[in-house]
Amino acid sequence: MKSVSTQRLVLGFASLLAMVLAYALVSNAGLFRPEVVPPAREIAVAFTELVVGTRPPPVTESDVHKGHHGHSSDHVGTLLQQGVTLQGSLAITGARVLIGLAAGVPLGVLLGVLMGWSRRADDYLHPIYVLLRSVPPLALITYVMLWLGHGEAHRLIPIVYAVAATLVIPAYHGVRDVAGTYVVAARSLGARPWLLIRKVVLPAAGPAILDGLRYAVAIAWMTAVGAEMLMSENGMGNLIVGGGLWASRTQTKADPAVVMVGIVALAAAGWAMDALARAATVRLTRWVR
Amino acid sequence: MTAGDPPRLRLQAVDVGYTYSGRTATQALETISLDVHDSEFLAVLGPVGCGKTTLLRIFAGFLRPTTGSVACDGSVVEGPGRERGYVLQEDAIFPWMTVRENVEFGLLARGVDAAARGATSREMIRLIGLSRFEEAYPKELSAGMSKMVEVVRVLATDPAILLLDEPFGALDAQTRARMQDELARLWERRRKTVLFVTHDAEEALYLADRIVVLSPRPGRVKADFRVDLPRPRSLEARFSPAFSALKRQIWEALG
Amino acid sequence: MPPKKNNFFLGPGLRTRAARAFLGVGALAVLYGIAAEIGRGRLPDRIWLGTHYVENVQLLPPYRSLLEETAFLLESGILLDSVAVSAGRVLLGFLLGGALGILLGIATGRAARAEYLADPWVTFFRFTPALALLPLFVLWFGYGEGSKVLLIAASVAVVTLLGAHQGVRSVPRVYLEAASALGASPGLAFRKIVLPAASPQIFASLRIGLGLAWVTIVVAELIDARMPSLGYLLTLAGAYPRVPTMVVGIATIGALVLAFDLLALAVHARATRWMRRTA
Numbered sequence: 001m002k003s004v005s006t007q008r009l010v011l012g013f014a015s016l017l018a019m020v021l022a023y024a025l026v027s028n029a030g031l032f033r034p035e036v037v038p039p040a041r042e043i044a045v046a047f048t049e050l051v052v053g054t055r056p057p058p059v060t061e062s063d064v065h066k067g068h069h070g071h072s073s074d075h076v077g078t079l080l081q082q083g084v085t086l087q088g089s090l091a092i093t094g095a096r097v098l099i100g101l102a103a104g105v106p107l108g109v110l111l112g113v114l115m116g117w118s119r120r121a122d123d124y125l126h127p128i129y130v131l132l133r134s135v136p137p138l139a140l141i142t143y144v145m146l147w148l149g150h151g152e153a154h155r156l157i158p159i160v161y162a163v164a165a166t167l168v169i170p171a172y173h174g175v176r177d178v179a180g181t182y183v184v185a186a187r188s189l190g191a192r193p194w195l196l197i198r199k200v201v202l203p204a205a206g207p208a209i210l211d212g213l214r215y216a217v218a219i220a221w222m223t224a225v226g227a228e229m230l231m232s233e234n235g236m237g238n239l240i241v242g243g244g245l246w247a248s249r250t251q252t253k254a255d256p257a258v259v260m261v262g263i264v265a266l267a268a269a270g271w272a273m274d275a276l277a278r279a280a281t282v283r284l285t286r287w288v289r
Numbered sequence: 290m291t292a293g294d295p296p297r298l299r300l301q302a303v304d305v306g307y308t309y310s311g312r313t314a315t316q317a318l319e320t321i322s323l324d325v326h327d328s329e330f331l332a333v334l335g336p337v338g339c340g341k342t343t344l345l346r347i348f349a350g351f352l353r354p355t356t357g358s359v360a361c362d363g364s365v366v367e368g369p370g371r372e373r374g375y376v377l378q379e380d381a382i383f384p385w386m387t388v389r390e391n392v393e394f395g396l397l398a399r400g401v402d403a404a405a406r407g408a409t410s411r412e413m414i415r416l417i418g419l420s421r422f423e424e425a426y427p428k429e430l431s432a433g434m435s436k437m438v439e440v441v442r443v444l445a446t447d448p449a450i451l452l453l454d455e456p457f458g459a460l461d462a463q464t465r466a467r468m469q470d471e472l473a474r475l476w477e478r479r480r481k482t483v484l485f486v487t488h489d490a491e492e493a494l495y496l497a498d499r500i501v502v503l504s505p506r507p508g509r510v511k512a513d514f515r516v517d518l519p520r521p522r523s524l525e526a527r528f529s530p531a532f533s534a535l536k537r538q539i540w541e542a543l544g
Numbered sequence: 545m546p547p548k549k550n551n552f553f554l555g556p557g558l559r560t561r562a563a564r565a566f567l568g569v570g571a572l573a574v575l576y577g578i579a580a581e582i583g584r585g586r587l588p589d590r591i592w593l594g595t596h597y598v599e600n601v602q603l604l605p606p607y608r609s610l611l612e613e614t615a616f617l618l619e620s621g622i623l624l625d626s627v628a629v630s631a632g633r634v635l636l637g638f639l640l641g642g643a644l645g646i647l648l649g650i651a652t653g654r655a656a657r658a659e660y661l662a663d664p665w666v667t668f669f670r671f672t673p674a675l676a677l678l679p680l681f682v683l684w685f686g687y688g689e690g691s692k693v694l695l696i697a698a699s700v701a702v703v704t705l706l707g708a709h710q711g712v713r714s715v716p717r718v719y720l721e722a723a724s725a726l727g728a729s730p731g732l733a734f735r736k737i738v739l740p741a742a743s744p745q746i747f748a749s750l751r752i753g754l755g756l757a758w759v760t761i762v763v764a765e766l767i768d769a770r771m772p773s774l775g776y777l778l779t780l781a782g783a784y785p786r787v788p789t790m791v792v793g794i795a796t797i798g799a800l801v802l803a804f805d806l807l808a809l810a811v812h813a814r815a816t817r818w819m820r821r822t823a
Contacts, residue, residue, distance in 0.1 A: 011660035019664065123564035128572055134801035136762040139794050142782030146603060184351060185381035185439070189395035189446060190371040199394070203385040222673035226763045229675055240676055241767075259679045263672050270671030287385045289428040 038257040046257040049076055050086040050239070076258060084239060086261065090269055093228060093236040097220045097273070099156055104163025105216065109209060111164065112171025113201065116179075122172075133165040138226045145231070155227040162223040163216045170212025174205025207288055210281040217277055221270050236266055299450055299482045300325035300348055300373075304357035306507075307343050317343040319507040320357065325450075328480040332497035334487060334539065340508030341486045342378060345454050348484060349375040361450070371399070374448035378455045378486075382435050382442075384427045388414060391427070391438055395446035413441040417471060433457075433464040437471060444475065450482045457492070469495055477521060490539045494532060495522055502542045512542035580606040598785060605788040613788035623796065625772035630761055631800060633689065633773075637696025638757045642750055645701035649708025653742075654734075659709070666705060674699040674760050678767060692764045699760050700753035707749020711742030747812045754808050758801045 024040040038046075111129070115122040137158035144154040179201045186200045228237025240262040300323075307318040317340035325331050335341050346352040347359055350369040359366045361373060369375070383391050392410040401409075414423055417437045419430075427435055436456050443451065456472075457465045473496055476483060487493050493500050494516060502512040516535060518526055526532055583604040602609055617623035652659040652666075674695055681691040681698075715738050723733040765775020774797055781789035 007657075008660045008663075011657060012663045015661045016664040120564070123561045124568035127565040127569050130802065131569070131798065134798040134805070135794055136759040136797060136801070138759070138763045138766065139778060139797055141766075142778065142785065143787070143790050143794070145782075146601065146785060146787065181377060181379050181381050182383060184369075185375070185377055185383075186394070186398075187351075187369045188349060188373065188375035189443065190369075190398040191394070192398065195398055199386075199397075200383065203383070206385070218671065221671070222675060222759075225673040226675040229678075229767055230763070236676070240679055256680060256683050259676075259683075263676050263680065266676050267668050267672045270673075271667060274671065287426045287428060289384055 038255075038260060042257040043260050046076055046255065047086070047261045050079065050084070050258070050261060052085075076255060079239060079258070084234065086239070086265060089234065089236045089239045090265055092234050093221075093224050093266075094269060094273075096152075096156060096159060096224045096227075096235065097217070100159030100163050100220045100224065101216065103156075104160040104220070105167055105213065107160065108164035108167030108212075108216070109171045112168040112209075113175050113197070113205070115168070116172040116175030116205075117201070129165075129168060133168075137162040137165075137223055138230065141227060141230055150231075155224070155232055158227050159220055159223045162219050166216040166219050167209065167212045170208045170215075171205060174208030175201055178208060179204035207281075207285045210277075210284060214274060214277045214281070217273050218270060221266065221273070225266065236262055296326040296328065298324055299327050299329075299362060300484065301360045302344070302348070302354075302357065303360075305344070305347060305354045305359060306356035307340065307347065307352065308355045316507040318347075318354075319509050321503075321508065321510055322357075323501060323510065325482060325484055327482055330476060330483045330485065330496060330498045332485045332487060332493035332500045333503060334490060334493045334500055334543075335503030335508060336505050336543065337488060339503045339505050341488075341503055342454055344503075344508065345375075345452050345484065345486050349373055349452050371395075371446060372448050373450045373452055374443035374446060375452045376436075376439050376443055376454065376456050378458060380432075380435065382427045382430075382439050387424050387426055388419060388430070388438055389423045392442045392445050395442060399446065409445055413445050414438075416475065417441055431464075433460045433468055436460070437468060440472065440475070447479075448481070450484070453483065453485045455487050458487075465492070472496065473522065490536055490543070491527065494518070494535055494539070495527060500539065502539065504544075511544075512539075514538065576604075577607055580604040601785060602787050605791060609788045610791060613786075613792050617789070617792060622772065622777065623792070626774045626777050627796060627800065629772050630765065630774040630797075631804075633693050634696060634754075634757045634761050634804070637693040637761070638700050638754055640693065641697035641700030641757075642704050642753060644697065645704030645706075645749075645753070646708045646746060648701070649705040649710075649746075650712050650742075652705070653709045653712025666702065669698065669702045670706070674756075675763050675767070678764055682768065687768065687770070692761065692768075695764055696757045696760050699756050703753040703756060704746070704749045707752075708742065708746050711745030711749075712738060714745070715741040744812075747808075751805065751808045751812065754804055755801065758797070758804070762797060 027037050027039045028041065111125070115125050115129070140161070141154050141158055144157050148154060182200050182204050183196060186196055191200065224235070225237040225240075228235035229241045230237070232238050240259050302321055302323040305318060305321045305323075306316070308314050308316045321344060323344075333341050333344065343352065347354050348361075348366065350366050350373065361370065383394070386394070389407075389410050392413050393406040396406045396409060411420070411423070414420055417434075417440075419434060419438065422430060422434070427438070430438065436459075440453070440456065457468050460468060469492060476496075485493070485496060497516050499513070499515050501510055503509065504511045514535075518529070518531055518535075584606065587603045588601075605613075614623075648662070652662050677698065678691070678695055681695050685691040685694060719737050719741060720733060723737050728736070762775055762778075765773045766779055767775075769776040769779035774793060778790060778793045781787075781793055
């Protein structure tokens, strides 16, 4: 048993290391244009600058001779001008994700439980659900903006919408497929609806819902970043796309080094949140046979 | 109530029929009329698919018969009720609760306070010899133990009528024999009205006062006879000539 | 005759359920119509957009506006062109990514070592929001078809890789043991047993991937709006803004997603007929 998990760790780590080293070698070898494959050094520089939050030193003649391109600091410069830092952006996006989850999870679970519980509700609501979830959440962003103006709402609503839509199906199946037998037993024991839902339906559907939650976390991050890339002056999406007002967004050429930093940071944050969700799931489903 | 009066009816099915709707409608039961008397241990015996689970579900109040009606203590059955304790064929022990919490559940539903619940559940668990597992989760129990917990879970609410659906079907022969003894012992202590569904003739003979044999689908009552073997029934009873004679009767009735 | 109420395990017949479905959706449609009528007089018609006012914004366009808009978009060919382009990208990216993901997933499912090696890469892509990759893809593959199709392919590949991997890993050992006891070679066992046993999970992940593909393409087209595309349509509608266009655009996207999903379901049902008991 031990050899399997160590083998897994070793190979995984080796693969990761190999990836990083290979990238560093290839990028520094100057085989590709720096705009396309940013040298590892530039990535590191961008990372530090974004974390520390100070303006990069102005480009000098000697820098240009060394091959350090001036335009690559435009992106960073714009960001720093607005007071954007890597950790700040990550925190903001993370906050949006958490708010979206806090609102979307109960909504989705409630709807799914309702549809799974009552055949009647299922018949009426399921078609409506299928229609609504076919609409990609971010397509709504401009429409919401017309109603509610330029604020947090048009960024948060797509996230809540996406999270809720994701959780309906796991909750639905959890109640319908898993909880059925237990509900029969509980009802013969005299359980009334409130007790039934609290102590039988929800725990029985719990594992399915927790699985759905992990997926919803990934969706929440994706939607948050997307919304920020479209219409936000802060957050990771904004960092990646380059800051500035949305009209000029498509014009600003993104610095690949910054994009890399952003992607790696997002992957790390997403992984961390998933690991948390996974740990919570294990803890809460210890009773599963 | 004088000695001459017939025991009162606890459950009554009159011309009950049930057809499952769906792409191909299947008629599970066809005009079944059945009377279950107070304190009677009645076994419903039949081959797989004869509709015995359907009948039990109807008595339990989870299915509404397509024809005929079912009554409990004189009033028409509209849904599940505390007076009819129901142990399903499937695994229905709540895996997210400990054994004790499972057994206490019916009492919790009734609003009994924690101390009283604890006392009753402890006693019930002791009865089946699982005191060691009081705080364990179902995943640590074997199939047989699990089922017995379900039985005492129902017994804890002290229902007048017990509906048991092939509770020992998934167990091996030895465990099954042991569980049958446990059940018989529990029944001896408080004579409840029991409606017990099984496909095992020996089990029916060992446990019941009366056996009703159902035909294959659609289920109809084929035979109905008393089992006058003395109680309490022991291992020897299984090998007595009276037992074998009855068994032959049953096999002939099953066709 | 006892009154006909819901049986706990079996519901009312198909006809009642279809009727309820229509009622539900119908009620929603009617509610919208009512809301649009109420809104006609009450909702603000001029919206401040940060730098200027916009006139005649119908926040809840009544059905007549929507029909006029749909007619206009259809006649001018804008809608159909956009649908063709966007759906084409989705399909291409989906097929590409799906195939790649399944192949890789099978490979990692069969060989544990391959799985350990691939793990960091898969994890990396899995938690990277696809849209974050867009600027990178644009830099690498230029502004055009390539970057969008490949972006979709990347997200679909991750999902199908995981699905295929799980599917292959979870084939019960008994099947394989039975196969080798019957004298089947590893290749035959793989083709005739592992793949069919894994197919339900593979199909399930393909269906999820399809949904993901649509979400990705819409946002990709919103961010980098150009040429006929549904995203471009939405961006234009947002720029004016013209709400009827927005609504028609969103409805079209929704209808396409739904259509693709139902198609995938039909294929899935057909291919897994053996899984469901007919009794």
